[in-house]
Amino acid sequence: MTAMALHGVHHTARPTWKLKETVEFYRDKLGLKLVHAISARGWGPIQHPDFLHFFFESGRGSTIAFFYYIGHAQPEYLRAVDCFDYDAIHTAWSVETEAELVGWKDALKMKGVEVVMDVQHELIRSIYMRDPNGYLVEITFQNRPFTPLDHADAARTITAAIAMEERERSGGEKFAGIEAVWNEKANRLDTEVEWV
Amino acid sequence: MPRVYVLDVLEFKPVVDAAKTMPDVQLSGPKLGYYRIDTRGDLILNRRAMKLPPAVWYGAMTGGVSGRIAEWSMDSLRIVSKG
Numbered sequence: 001m002t003a004m005a006l007h008g009v010h011h012t013a014r015p016t017w018k019l020k021e022t023v024e025f026y027r028d029k030l031g032l033k034l035v036h037a038i039s040a041r042g043w044g045p046i047q048h049p050d051f052l053h054f055f056f057e058s059g060r061g062s063t064i065a066f067f068y069y070i071g072h073a074q075p076e077y078l079r080a081v082d083c084f085d086y087d088a089i090h091t092a093w094s095v096e097t098e099a100e101l102v103g104w105k106d107a108l109k110m111k112g113v114e115v116v117m118d119v120q121h122e123l124i125r126s127i128y129m130r131d132p133n134g135y136l137v138e139i140t141f142q143n144r145p146f147t148p149l150d151h152a153d154a155a156r157t158i159t160a161a162i163a164m165e166e167r168e169r170s171g172g173e174k175f176a177g178i179e180a181v182w183n184e185k186a187n188r189l190d191t192e193v194e195w196v
Numbered sequence: 197m198p199r200v201y202v203l204d205v206l207e208f209k210p211v212v213d214a215a216k217t218m219p220d221v222q223l224s225g226p227k228l229g230y231y232r233i234d235t236r237g238d239l240i241l242n243r244r245a246m247k248l249p250p251a252v253w254y255g256a257m258t259g260g261v262s263g264r265i266a267e268w269s270m271d272s273l274r275i276v277s278k279g
Binding site: 119120121122123144147149150152153157179182183184185186187188189190192193195 | 199200201203204205206207224225227228229230232249251252255257258259260261262264265
C-alpha cells in the first residue's frame with residue numbers, strides 16, 4: 001500500500017461573484033499567474049449552473065482557485081461578513097524572510113491594496129488584506145520552524161481542550177473559556193513531572 | 197500559591213526573564229520543555245515591561261495556570277490563589 005503522505009497544497013477554492021475584480025486583484029495586483037481555467041457546462045447535480053473554475057499560482061506548486069457560477073446569484077449564506085468566525089476561513093501564503101514580508105506590505109500599498117492588519121503572532125508575523133469578495137488573505141513569515149516541543153505542547157493543549165469539551169457534552173461544567181484548558185494543563189504537568 | 201508553566205520557547209522567554217526579577221518567586225525547570233513559576237502572593241505580569249506583542253501576551257499562559265486569573269487587561273495580568 002502506498003504510504004499516506006501529502007506533499008503540500010495543490011489548491012484551495014472559494015466562490016467568486018466578481019470575476020473581473022478577482023482577476024485584477026490576484027493576477028494584476030498580487031502578481032499571481034493565471035495558470036488554468038476550466039469553463040464548463042454545469043454537470044453532476046441537476047441544478048448545477050455552468051461555471052468557470054480558474055487557478056492562480058501561489059508558489060511551490062500551490063494555487064488558489066475560484067469558482068464563478070454563471071447566472072447564479074450570490075446566496076445570503078455566502079456573503080462575506082465582517083466577523084472573526086467568518087474570517088477564520090482564509091488563505092495564508094508564506095514568504096521566506098521578514099524583509100520580503102515588509103516588501104510585500106510596501107508593494108501592496110503602492111498598488112492601492114489596503115493592508116488591514118500587521119500582526120506579530122507567536123512564531124509568525126502576518127499581514128492581511130481583503131480580496132474583492134471580502135475574503136481575508138494573509139501573507140506570513142515564520143521566524144523559526146516548529147520543533148518537537150511545539151508538537152508536544154500542541155498535543156497537551158488540544159488534549160486538555162477536548163477534555164473540557166467532553167466534560168460539557170456529558171452534562172458537566174460549561175466550556176466557557178481558555179482558563180479551564182490552562183488549569184487542566186497545569187494539573188497534568190503537576191503530576192507528570194518531579195519538580196523538586 | 198499561584199503557579200504558571202511557561203513553554204521554553206523564544207516567544208515566551210520574556211515571561212521567564214520577568215519571573216527572575218520577581219520577589220518571593222520560585223523558578224524551576226525547564227523540565228519537559230516548561231519552566232514553572234510559583235509565587236507566594238499574587239502572580240503579576242506586565243506586558244509592556246516584557247515587551248510582548250498583544251497576540252503573544254494573550255497566549256502567554258498557554259503552558260498552564262494553577263490559580264485563578266483575577267485580572268487580564270491589555271497590559272496587566274494578575275493570577276491569584278484558587279482557594
